Structure formats: C-alpha cells, structure tokens
Amino acid sequence: MIPVRLPHARLLMAGLPALVLVFLAGCSCSTQTTWPEEDITEEELAHYAANPDFFVYKTIDDLPADLPWTRNDHLPEIGSPKAIRGGTYRARIQDFPRTLRLYGPDSNSSFRPFLLDDIAIRLGHLHPNNPGDHEYYPGLALEWAPDPDTRTVYIRLDPKARWSDGKPVTTEDFFFMFFMFQSPHIRAPWYNNYYGVGVTYDRIIHYDERTFAITMAQLRPDFVGRVLNLVPLPRHFFRELGPDYVQRFNWRFAPTTGAYILTPEELERSRRNRGRITFVRQEDWWANDKPNLRYRFNPDRIRIRVIRDTPKAFELFLAGEMDMFGMNQAEFNFDRLPDHHPLVERGLIHKATFYNDVPRPTWGLWINSARPHLDNNDVRIGINYAANWDLVIQQFFRGEFFRMQTTADGYGSMTHPGIRARPFDPNRAMEHFARAGFTRRGPDGILVNEAGQRLSFNLSTGSEALAGVLTILREEARKAGLDFRIEILDASSNWRKVQEKNHDIALSAFGVSVEMFPRYWETYHSSNAFDVPFLEDGVTPNPDRRPREQTNNLESIAIAELDALIERYDRSESLDEMRELAFKMEEILHEHASFVPGFYMPFFRTAYWRWVQWPDDFNVRFARDPVEMWLFWFDEEKHEETRGTRRGSETFPPSVRIFDHWAVPPREK
Amino acid sequence: MRLNPLTVKKIQRFRSIKRGYYSLLLVIGLLVFAAIAELFINNRALIVSYEGSWRFPTYGAMIPGTEFGLDYSHETNYRELREIFREEGAGNWVIMPIVPWSPVENAFRGESMIPRPPDFARRHFLGTDRENRDILSRLVYGFRNAMIFAFGFMFFVYLIGTTLGCLMGYFGGTFDLIVQRFIEIWSNVPFLYVVIIVASVVTPTLGILLAITVLFAWTGMTYYMRTNTLKEKARDYTAAAQVLGASTPRIIFLHILPNTIATLVTFMPFTMASAITAITALDFLGFGLPRPTPSWGEMLQQGTQTMVIAPWIVTSAFSAIVIVLILITFVGEAVREAFDPKKFTVYE
Structure with a gap:
C-alpha cells in the first residue's frame, strides 16, 4: 500500500503551496468568486404578504380624482445654460473605498457621495436656493400631489426615468426599496429602524407601474420632503439579495438613476491598482434634458485618485x-x-x-454632565465663561469664522434669535467656580476646593488639525484657574470614547444635513443618556442609572421637562409650534450650559x-x-x-x- | 576614593581620545544648562523689585498678578509687568531671562497662528512654530524631556537587564532555559503596536511611555550580561568566594558585576542615543508625550508639514537632533575604544 500512496502524498505536498497561493489570490479578488444561487423573490413576496397594511396594492381606478398635482414649475432653474458637457474632472479621495455598496458596513464613507449622495437622482430634490420655503423640484417624479389630510404624497414617475442598465424605474423599485431597508440582510440597523413598518412611513400604495403613494406615520411640516427624498433600489439587480449581501455585493456597481457609472472593466482595473477610480457619464442619460438637471453633471468622466x-x-x-x-x-x-502667488497673479489659478446659508455643524465643547464636578451647573457655566472662542477664531481661524451661539445655528427662523453664547470672562468664570467650592488657587494657578481637588478636566478631540484650538483654550482657561488636560486621539478612538461616554469634555461636532428644522431627540433626550434616567415619579434622577452607550447624547443630559418638550416637538404638525418649542428647549440647554458653542465656517x-x-x-x-x-x-x-x-x-x-x-x-x- | 589602576588607565585613555572627551564635556554642559534652563529661558522673571522688596519668581509657586498691583489673579505676565513698571517710573523693576518665553506659551496673543521667522528684537532667536510658540524654548525643554526619558530608560533597562542576565548566567540550568525562552517570545511582541494601542486608549505620560519602552527593551541587555556572568562564574575567584561562604547576591553583585562593568559602560551612550531616537520617533508619529509638552518629535513633525512655508522649524529641530546624537555617538565610540581589551593584547 505504501508504494501506491507515496506519489499521491508527494503530489499533495507539491500542490500545497500552490493551493495556498490560489487561496490567497481568491481572497483578494472576490469578483472571481462564484456565489451560490440565490433568489430573494419568494422572501420578498412573503414579506409584502405579511405586511398587507404597509405594502398595499390597488388599481389605478382607486387613485383619488382631483388631486393637487404639482411639478413646482415656478421655481427658478438651477445651473447655467452656458454649461458645456465634456472633459475629465480630476478629484481626490484619501483612501481607496472599502465597498461599492450604498448601505451596510463601511458604506458611509467619503466615497459614497460619488455613488449616492451627490449623484443619484431622487424622486424630487430640495431647491438649493430656497426661493420659497423648502420647496422641491422633480427628479424621478414627473409630478406629485400632497394630501395632508391623509398624510399621503401621491407620485407619478417620469416615464423617461431609467436605471443605468436601461431598465425603467417603476413602482416595484420603491416597494423593493422598503423591503430591502427592512431586511436584516443589509446589516444596517439605522435603515431597519428608520424605514421600518410604521416608524417613519406608514404605507406604500401601488396604483400602477408608474403611480404610487406613500403615507407618512406622522404629519410633520416636512412630510412632502420625506417622501420626495427617497431613492429607489433596482429590484432586478438585487435578485440575489441574501444573508451574504455584505460580501456578495461588496464590489458590484448597482445600476443608478444618476449620470455617472462605473464600467466593469474600469472597476476591475481600479481594484487591481487601487490608485484611481474613473466614473463615466452615460451618453444617453435619461435626465439629459430635464429642467434643473440638464445643466449639471457636465464632465464626461470623473477620475478620482487616491492621495x-x-x-x-x-x-x-x-x-x-x-x-x-x-x-x-x-x-x-x-x-x-496666497493671492500674490505667481500662479494666482498670472491668472492660471482662480x-x-x-x-x-446652511445648518452649521455643531462645533464646540461637549461637556459630559454625568462626570464628577461636571455635574455641577456652576462648574459648567464657569467653563463656558473660561473658553476663549473669540481668541480661537481670531488666532486659529484668522478671524474668518463666526462664533456659534446656540446648539442649532443656521436653521433660519428656527434658530433662536436671542440666545448668545457666553463670552470669555475669567472673573465671571471664577465667580461660578467659587460657588461650586473652588475658591483658591493652588501653587500652579489652578483652582482647588476644600478637599484639595484641582479643577482639572480632560479635553479630548479626534482631530489632529484642531490641536491649535485646544492649545489656545487651555492657555486661556488657566487665567480662570481651570486646567484642561489635552488629549488628541485618532478619530476612531476618540469617537469610541465619546460613544462610551468616557469623556470629560470633547471638542467635536455633529454633521448636519440641510433640513427644515433641527433635531433634538438624538442629542438631548434622557433615553439617550441613561438606561433608566428617572425614578418612578418620572422627575427624580435615578441614583443607579448607567450611561447609555452608542448614542448622540454626549452631554448625558436628562431633564424631564426637556424630554416632554422634545416629545411634543417630534409629534408637532405645525412649524410655528415647533419653533416655539425649539426656542424653549434652546433656553433650557443654554441654562444647562453643557454645550459650549464654538465656531462655524460661514x-x-x-x-x-x-x-x-x-x-x-x-x-x-x-x-x-x-x-x-x-x-x-x-x-x-x-x-x-x-x-x-x-x-x-x-x-x-x-x-x-x-x-x-x-x-x-x-x-x- | 582609590580607583582600580585598570580603571584609571581606561579613564586616561578616554581622555586622550580628544573627540570623545570634548563631546562628553559638551554633553555634560548641555545637561547642566538644561537642568537650570528656567534661569535663561522662561516667562517668569528672574528678579522683581516691587515697592522695595525683591521677589524671585523663577522657581516655586506662581505669583498672582494682584501681588504686583495688577487686576488679575492668574499668574503675572512679567513681560507686561516690566513695561508697566517702566512706564510708571516708580523705581520698580523686573529682570527677565535672556529668552523671555516659556515653551508652551502663545507668543503672539490675538494674532494669527502662523510660524514666524527668527526675530531678535522680540527675542525669538530661532523663530516661532505654527502655534506661535518660541522654538528655542521648545528645543531646550524638549532636550530636557528627552534626556530625562533617556536616563530613566537607561536606568531601568540596565537594572532589569543586568539583574536577570546575571541570574541567568549564574544559576544556569532550568532557570536559564525558561527565562531565555521567555525572552525569545517576549522580544517578538511588536513594540510599536503596543504603543499605538496604549496611546489610543490613554494619553501617554512620560512615565507610561518609559514603562512601555522599558518593558520591551530590557531583553537585549540580558544576553550580554548572561555571557559575561557565565564567563566570570568559571573563574577561580568566584569559586573562592563560594568556598568562603559568600551569599549568592554578594557573589553576583560584589564580585562578578564589577568585572563585567566594561560591557555596561560601553553600551551606555548607544542606549542613550537609541532612547532619544525612540522618544522622538514616538512623538513624531503622534503617540508620544501629551500636548503641549515640548518635544523634538512633535517639532519635527510640524517641520515636515511646513517645510515650504516655514523652513526654520524643521531646520532647528533637525539640527538639534543631529548634533546631540553625534555628540553622544562620539562619546560612545571613545568609551568603547578606551575599554577595548585588544589594546593590551600582544599578538605574536
């Protein structure tokens, strides 16, 4: 037996390194992998059948007559008629994208704007010059009809609307969008929740191939926008959706409603050298002549280099x-x-x-009011007075930025007009610190209390570029007897730290999108601060409460009165009522002083x-x-x-x- | 104290190597200067004469502005105080150090944060960095921090390395075997990753950095000390001491160690040089000392980013590092030569 087996063994031994090589090569190049057959259709139809109140089928005869159809033709057109198509736009990203998926892990990157945010055409788009009050111009929709009484927006799709693979955009694609966003396969909890049955949207009604309606769960002032902002998903492309979605679709370019596509050859090439990716404009893009879209997306190619x-x-x-x-x-x-640089002076570079005029990212100091000493209102107010933002703006931003005043600047009439951030004033800061028991300066000039504790806090940030800001704040705060221990971590560690509520004070900001009104629930509701914020009476703070991790309530704010206002605000149907509530909330937040408004770039x-x-x-x-x-x-x-x-x-x-x-x-x- | 004639010979030989000898004097000079740098480079005044009494603010607790009749309770700004006293002409005066800037101080309060070239009138002899801080001041205090780190590093590495190395050589057997295997595993732990992981969780202080670097650096020393001890252990004087009933620690530390000191001494300067490089590299990569601690690595890092618009930052930091490392290397070479036994070997 041995002589027979030996050659086999040798073969196996010789083959082993080759096998390893094949395995390694297979890892780095998943497009070559063959995936098992999958078909989601059955699951999809079962999902529709299981939720008959959400996915509703009717006939076109059921469509209410005399709906107020509109195309908002009165809005001025965006873009310049002088625009010429052609040329290659050469852009840059910092890292090679980790996926081409639009949803799921790693998808929310700086590359996604080229795939989705700035490129994909939605049902309708907010008019970016805002001539009226948050009005939309049509994208995929030919026209739409809002019906506030039933919280419903009726949509007629543009018959020209096509996916980049030539298939028409239909009502099915919107049904499928809800199905996919509700599916656990995409591994995107935020989508699962937001698009979940009855959370934001109550119902989608199928009338025919190109006519449907979507009902909102609540009648908010921006309910039309919430519908028009939807981007469908190509049902035919996601046939193979399944539990392996994250891997299977990682490097597949999904058909898009936008002008730019990634060809399979180009995708292959860029994945090999990982140095650049080139998008090509579709010659016969369906929206080539559509108003508001026709003078935009002009370059023939977008070549993105990784630098x-x-x-x-x-x-x-x-x-x-x-x-x-x-x-x-x-x-x-x-x-x-500088302006006197030869390339600028010679007119080569302009x-x-x-x-x-947009909502401003909330740059400032986020004070974790659950930490020792920082739970004292006087200490927090003192920190507000001890933060010399004017000097930061003057020195670090060379006087070009403006001081933030509230927690929600840039929302037009929804921003509180009266509140002013506290100015730098060491004496007033020390008055407040004294009230909190920090009365005398130690040998290094930092205030100490009776127990000998120093008034010293960690001040952390995840942005190396903002180190200079912290240097100024630290030096100036010392004048008021306050010590900051500066911590500069890398962005992801700092994010983890604040998400675990392990920070004292963080220099940070939340990015904000262009919206009609600011959000308060995420950052200020007590349910995002602690597991059980209050005792049974609903007002007294629970002494055994634990911080709730992975939420945006970085200040650990839990105020029963504020909670009530936020809940009313989130249910309100009237913008005027919301404004009144927002102002009241801003006043409470100003008094609570756990956010030191910083700066914004105008x-x-x-x-x-x-x-x-x-x-x-x-x-x-x-x-x-x-x-x-x-x-x-x-x-x-x-x-x-x-x-x-x-x-x-x-x-x-x-x-x-x-x-x-x-x-x-x-x-x- | 009477020195061993051999040691005297070595010292004489070291002194005769002029390059190394003068380098050592220079390094000692720099160390002394750095130790008392507050007297030369500082934003605290040397002497303040206020209403007849003299104050010496350089060392000790901060003096609030109110003590000199100013309207604030934080630390006195002595440069302003000097101007105020001058204008008042009431016989009060202030003597400032030669460079009146602290290493963490915003030297152009209210003006843009841009690096400024050397300015002798304002006593910025090497200019300022991109956060408006005096470069000379940061260089000197950065040197002090690097040297504190280097000496601490050397002390602990030698303490652990020598002790374990000697014990391994002296006891041999299973103990030697186990510790050697442990060292082999330990020295394969990637040091840089550990630093990166630690730095991402806590802000490293000098102590933490020292602990981490020592934790991974002591292994190298054990090999030399082990071989040396093995060699010395076989000598007759060790056997004699054993026979006389000397305790094990006594034999190791009083009899064997002094005979292996030559190895230790020759390695010292190179250990120092590598410690300085290590702390600079860590700071350069952003895993080093917390801001705004003055540090060469941080300055070098700034310098590489502003090479085009502010060449004086990178020049200062780079020159300082090169000069100090060269001086220490010169010392090291001379020490090695002085301790080289080959000098006394005659080949036939």
Whole structure:
C-alpha cells in the first residue's frame, strides 16, 4: 500500500503551496468568486404578504380624482445654460473605498457621495436656493400631489426615468426599496429602524407601474420632503439579495438613476491598482434634458485618485494634475497659495469664496454632565465663561469664522434669535467656580476646593488639525484657574470614547444635513443618556442609572421637562409650534450650559484652474462644498491654451472672487 | 576614593581620545544648562523689585498678578509687568531671562497662528512654530524631556537587564532555559503596536511611555550580561568566594558585576542615543508625550508639514537632533575604544 500512496502524498505536498497561493489570490479578488444561487423573490413576496397594511396594492381606478398635482414649475432653474458637457474632472479621495455598496458596513464613507449622495437622482430634490420655503423640484417624479389630510404624497414617475442598465424605474423599485431597508440582510440597523413598518412611513400604495403613494406615520411640516427624498433600489439587480449581501455585493456597481457609472472593466482595473477610480457619464442619460438637471453633471468622466497626504495633493493641484483644491483652511489660502502667488497673479489659478446659508455643524465643547464636578451647573457655566472662542477664531481661524451661539445655528427662523453664547470672562468664570467650592488657587494657578481637588478636566478631540484650538483654550482657561488636560486621539478612538461616554469634555461636532428644522431627540433626550434616567415619579434622577452607550447624547443630559418638550416637538404638525418649542428647549440647554458653542465656517473656499467654469452666481445657497451640486463645467479651449504655461511667463486675467449674495451676517453680541 | 589602576588607565585613555572627551564635556554642559534652563529661558522673571522688596519668581509657586498691583489673579505676565513698571517710573523693576518665553506659551496673543521667522528684537532667536510658540524654548525643554526619558530608560533597562542576565548566567540550568525562552517570545511582541494601542486608549505620560519602552527593551541587555556572568562564574575567584561562604547576591553583585562593568559602560551612550531616537520617533508619529509638552518629535513633525512655508522649524529641530546624537555617538565610540581589551593584547 505504501508504494501506491507515496506519489499521491508527494503530489499533495507539491500542490500545497500552490493551493495556498490560489487561496490567497481568491481572497483578494472576490469578483472571481462564484456565489451560490440565490433568489430573494419568494422572501420578498412573503414579506409584502405579511405586511398587507404597509405594502398595499390597488388599481389605478382607486387613485383619488382631483388631486393637487404639482411639478413646482415656478421655481427658478438651477445651473447655467452656458454649461458645456465634456472633459475629465480630476478629484481626490484619501483612501481607496472599502465597498461599492450604498448601505451596510463601511458604506458611509467619503466615497459614497460619488455613488449616492451627490449623484443619484431622487424622486424630487430640495431647491438649493430656497426661493420659497423648502420647496422641491422633480427628479424621478414627473409630478406629485400632497394630501395632508391623509398624510399621503401621491407620485407619478417620469416615464423617461431609467436605471443605468436601461431598465425603467417603476413602482416595484420603491416597494423593493422598503423591503430591502427592512431586511436584516443589509446589516444596517439605522435603515431597519428608520424605514421600518410604521416608524417613519406608514404605507406604500401601488396604483400602477408608474403611480404610487406613500403615507407618512406622522404629519410633520416636512412630510412632502420625506417622501420626495427617497431613492429607489433596482429590484432586478438585487435578485440575489441574501444573508451574504455584505460580501456578495461588496464590489458590484448597482445600476443608478444618476449620470455617472462605473464600467466593469474600469472597476476591475481600479481594484487591481487601487490608485484611481474613473466614473463615466452615460451618453444617453435619461435626465439629459430635464429642467434643473440638464445643466449639471457636465464632465464626461470623473477620475478620482487616491492621495492620502493633503500636502501632496496640494502639490499635484499646483502642478495642474487636479482641477480644484479646497482652500477652507486659512493656512492654504494665506500661506501656501496666497493671492500674490505667481500662479494666482498670472491668472492660471482662480480663487473663489462662497458664503452659504446652511445648518452649521455643531462645533464646540461637549461637556459630559454625568462626570464628577461636571455635574455641577456652576462648574459648567464657569467653563463656558473660561473658553476663549473669540481668541480661537481670531488666532486659529484668522478671524474668518463666526462664533456659534446656540446648539442649532443656521436653521433660519428656527434658530433662536436671542440666545448668545457666553463670552470669555475669567472673573465671571471664577465667580461660578467659587460657588461650586473652588475658591483658591493652588501653587500652579489652578483652582482647588476644600478637599484639595484641582479643577482639572480632560479635553479630548479626534482631530489632529484642531490641536491649535485646544492649545489656545487651555492657555486661556488657566487665567480662570481651570486646567484642561489635552488629549488628541485618532478619530476612531476618540469617537469610541465619546460613544462610551468616557469623556470629560470633547471638542467635536455633529454633521448636519440641510433640513427644515433641527433635531433634538438624538442629542438631548434622557433615553439617550441613561438606561433608566428617572425614578418612578418620572422627575427624580435615578441614583443607579448607567450611561447609555452608542448614542448622540454626549452631554448625558436628562431633564424631564426637556424630554416632554422634545416629545411634543417630534409629534408637532405645525412649524410655528415647533419653533416655539425649539426656542424653549434652546433656553433650557443654554441654562444647562453643557454645550459650549464654538465656531462655524460661514463659507467655503476653493481654488481652481482657469479652465473650470462656474455659473454666474457661482453656487447655490445650500451648497456645503463647491462640487456637491455639480454645477461646474470645463472650457476645453482654455484648457488647451493653459497647457504647458505653468513654467512660462504667460499671464491671463487673474480672478479672486467673493460671492456673498447668500451671506448671513453673524448675530451681533 | 582609590580607583582600580585598570580603571584609571581606561579613564586616561578616554581622555586622550580628544573627540570623545570634548563631546562628553559638551554633553555634560548641555545637561547642566538644561537642568537650570528656567534661569535663561522662561516667562517668569528672574528678579522683581516691587515697592522695595525683591521677589524671585523663577522657581516655586506662581505669583498672582494682584501681588504686583495688577487686576488679575492668574499668574503675572512679567513681560507686561516690566513695561508697566517702566512706564510708571516708580523705581520698580523686573529682570527677565535672556529668552523671555516659556515653551508652551502663545507668543503672539490675538494674532494669527502662523510660524514666524527668527526675530531678535522680540527675542525669538530661532523663530516661532505654527502655534506661535518660541522654538528655542521648545528645543531646550524638549532636550530636557528627552534626556530625562533617556536616563530613566537607561536606568531601568540596565537594572532589569543586568539583574536577570546575571541570574541567568549564574544559576544556569532550568532557570536559564525558561527565562531565555521567555525572552525569545517576549522580544517578538511588536513594540510599536503596543504603543499605538496604549496611546489610543490613554494619553501617554512620560512615565507610561518609559514603562512601555522599558518593558520591551530590557531583553537585549540580558544576553550580554548572561555571557559575561557565565564567563566570570568559571573563574577561580568566584569559586573562592563560594568556598568562603559568600551569599549568592554578594557573589553576583560584589564580585562578578564589577568585572563585567566594561560591557555596561560601553553600551551606555548607544542606549542613550537609541532612547532619544525612540522618544522622538514616538512623538513624531503622534503617540508620544501629551500636548503641549515640548518635544523634538512633535517639532519635527510640524517641520515636515511646513517645510515650504516655514523652513526654520524643521531646520532647528533637525539640527538639534543631529548634533546631540553625534555628540553622544562620539562619546560612545571613545568609551568603547578606551575599554577595548585588544589594546593590551600582544599578538605574536
């Protein structure tokens, strides 16, 4: 037996390294893998059948007559008729994307805007110049009809609306969207909850291929927008949806309603070298002639390079290898590419500053009021007075940013007009610290209380770029006898720390989207602060409560009165009532003083090569960065003309412009 | 104290190697300067004469502004005080150090945070960094921190390494075998990852950093001490001591250790150099001392980012590191040469 087996054994031994190689290669390249057959149709239909009140089938004859159909034709069009299609937009990302999925783990990255946020066409889009009050222009919808009495929005899809693989967009795709968002397979709890049965949406009604209606769970002032903001999912593409969704669809480019696609060859190429990804514009995009979309998405290609280092990316921009570069940081605008830089003076690179009018990210100090000493209101108020934000703005942001005043700045009439953040005043800070028992200065100048405890807190941030802010705050706070121990962690560790509520004070911000009114529940409701915030009477704080992790209530705020207001606010159907409630909540939060409002950037600034063209008014009111709305285009003639002149002496008319037609002045002190 | 004639010979030989000898003097000079740097580089005044009485604020508790008739209770700004006294002309005066800036101080309060080139009138002899702090001041205090780290590092590495190495060599057998295997495993733990993990959980202090680096650095020393002890243990004097009934610690630390001291001494300067490199590298990578502690690595890191707009930052930090490392290496080479037994070997 042995002589017979030996050759086999040898073969096996020789084959082993080869096997290992094949295995390794297989790991790095999952597109080659064959996946087991899957078909979700049965599960999908069963889900519809199991939720007959959510997924409703009717006939077109059931559609109510005389609905107030609208297309909001009166809205002025976005974009410039002068725009020309063509050219390659050369952009940059910091890391190669970890997935092409739009949902599920790792999908919410800086790459997703190219796939979804800025590119995909929704049912309708918020008009970004906001001529009325949060009005929408049609995208996939041909027209729509809101019916507040039944909390329902009726939709007629544009017959031209197509997926990028040529299939029409139909009502089925919206049914499927709800099914997929409710499915555990996508491993996205937020979607599971938000799109869950009866949470935000109550019902979707099928009338025919292109007509449907969606009923909201509550009649909120923005209920039309909540429906029009929906993006369908291509039902035919997700046939193979299943428990392995995360792996199976990781590198599949889903058909899109937007203009740009990733071809299979290009995907293969970019996954091999991981250095760049190129999107191509569809020649016959369905919305090529649709108002509000026709003068946008102009470049023929988007070539995104992976460049980790910002200084390196900047050098590539100066070398003409990138079309634009964000100049929000003062250092870039004033030191690295000042207005007297030869490339700017010679008119090769233009600069523009655009003042926008959007809800502002909440930069400031988030005080964890569950920590020792920080649970004392006087200590928190003292910290407010001891934070010298004006000096930070003056020194670190070179006087260009504005002081934040409330926890929700930039919401127009929904922002409290009267509240002012507390100014830097060491004497008043010390008065409050004294009330909390910190009466005398120790040998190092820091206040101590009777028990000998120093007034010292950890101040952490996840942003290395903001280290200078902390340096200033720390030095100034010492004047009021307050010590900050600065902690600069990497972004993810810091995030984990604040999510576990292990921070004293964090310099941080929540990104906010352009919405009609601010949100309070996530950040300020007691159920997001503690497991059992109150005793049975509902008011007295529970002495044994434990902090609730993984929520946005970073200040550990639990105030029964505030909870009641938040609950009323979240149920309210009237914007006026909501405004009144929001103001009342802001006043409570101001008194609680656990958020030290910091700064906001009232503009964005960009430098671009002269061949990049913009509409006459440059951008739109709600834009948060210059590219978001895809309004720019390329002038190929100018590109040719400019090529190779960087090292020469040719000059062109220089252009350093400021667009402040949407500027909101800072509120006076 | 009478020195061993061999030691005297070695010292003489060291002194005769001029490059190393003068380097040592320079390093000692720098150390002394760094130890009393507050007298030369500081934002606290050397002497304040206020209404007839003299105050020496350099060392000790902070003096609130109210003590000099100012309207604030935080630490006195002595540069401003000097100007105020001058204007008043009431016979009060302030003597400031040569460089009147502390290493963590915002030198241009209210002005933009940009690196500024050397400015002799304002006594920024090497300019300021991108957070408006005096570079010379940060260099000197950064040197002090690096040296404290280096000496601490050396002390603990040698303490653990020598003790364990000697014990391994002296006892041999199973003990030796087990500890050696342990060391082999231990030295394969990736040190940098441990630092990164720790730094992501807590803000490292000098003590924590020292503990981590020592934890992974002591193993190297054990090998040398083990071989040396093995060698010495076989000598007759050890046997004699054993026969006389000397205790084990006495034999190891009083008889064997002094005979292996040459190895220790020759390694010292190189250990110091590697300690300085280590702390600088950690700071450079952002896993080092907490801000705003002055540190060379942090300065180097700033320098690489601002190479184009502020070359003086990277120049200062880089030169300082190179000079100090070269000096220490010179010392190390000279020590090694002085202790080299080959000098006394005659080949036939």
